[in-house]
Amino acid sequence: MVQTTSRRPAKAAKKAAAKRPAATKPTLLSGGNPQIAKGYGDAPVQAYIAAMPGWKRDIGRHLDALIVRTVPGVHKAVKWNSPFYGVEEGSWFLSFHCFTKYVKVTFFRGTSLHPLPSGESKHKEVRYLDIHEDDLDEAQFVDWVKQASQLPGEPL
Template sequence: MTDPKRPTHSSSTNPYIPKGDGDAVVQAYIAAMPGWKSALGKEIDATVEEAFPEVRKQVRWNTPFYGKDDGWLLAMYCFKTYVQITFLTGASLDPVPPKASKVEGTRYLDIFEGEALDREQLASWVRQALELPGQQL
């Protein structure tokens, strides 16, 4: 029998977390990320907070979003073999995050087990995104 207090996961290993606003719901998502992905989620979260201490957080569609007053900057999502950071205005960042999207302006960074998060680059992208209009969901 499944523990009703323990989050379930999609086939891609992404946690199913009820939608909500604020840090607590994002921390619940991070805690539910399986294995090595949880430590990476904590590192991503801490890096975003260090670059932008006033960051707004929410979980929608089982995805944590990070933003500011006028909209959202980035999100993260678990896949079977990697964690993906979504930069909602990524095409305007320098350097442009490496993975293209079908959504205009959006770019991705995929991080696989054993790869280090380039915290300096992530913080730079966050600071650059702060200068751009946030995206509405």
């Protein structure tokens, strides 16, 4: 009886493995911001968060969880290498972005929030919140998310 199973020699298997592309790390842009393809839904946002470097990844997960808990059914997207959140797709109330030493949250109608988020913008209605490692005021953030989600969204 002739055996028909073939075995590749170990050397040939090693060569084949060496030719396969290695799992690549996501590209990080200036300030450590992940480069993630534009996309709608939870998957691209989770890919962005997974690619956030170091302690910022934990902040990203925490922000995402707080937003989802505060605004059930929130719509998500990644645009311009940043996660966006809206009450309806195409109309956004919040985004965040990685920088070297902090994560910047953008409230598109931030001048309507009380109290005002601390970061001013050259855009009339936009306000920013810069989150450094271990300095998120969760209760205030949740309050702003709740307020922001009830305002007209920004069509971006």
